[in-house]
Amino acid sequence: MIAACDRYRYALLGCTGHHDNCTDNLAAAMAELGLAAPECPSPLNLWMNIPIGPDGKVSWGEPLCKPGDHVLLRAAMDCIVVMSTCPQDMIPINGAACTPTEVHYRVVD
Numbered sequence: 874m875i876a877a878c879d880r881y882r883y884a885l886l887g888c889t890g891h892h893d894n895c896t897d898n899l900a901a902a903m904a905e906l907g908l909a910a911p912e913c914p915s916p917l918n919l920w921m922n923i924p925i926g927p928d929g930k931v932s933w934g935e936p937l938c939k940p941g942d943h944v945l946l947r948a949a950m951d952c953i954v955v956m957s958t959c960p961q962d963m964i965p966i967n968g969a970a971c972t973p974t975e976v977h978y979r980v981v982d
């Protein structure tokens with residue numbers, strides 16, 4: 874429901890210099906593979922809390938997940954998966970402290 878953050882979003886939030894962002898993280902990860910994404914796809918935001926109110930209005934909430942929560946994904950075809958822990962620290966989408974937290978992943982066969 875929410876596009877990946879990018880330099881334009883941070884500029885709209887008042888950031889005047891460089892700010893890490895998920896769109897650039899995707900480009901950097903793809904570049905390490907010698908590839909380039911034709912565009913930044915709509916992300917699967919696993920931990921974001923974007924409630925939809927009874928009026929249909931979307932808002933940004935603090936995450937509801939707890940340490941140790943996990944998601945298991947199964948790829949049904951060969952794919953490239955890029956994970957970006959959103960560096961958003963200007964609004965509390967990563968919690969009231971506005972501090973992005975680490976995420977761990979594991980690839981299993």
Ligand SMILES: [Zn+2]
Nearest residue numbers: 878895959960
């Ligand atoms: Zn982001």
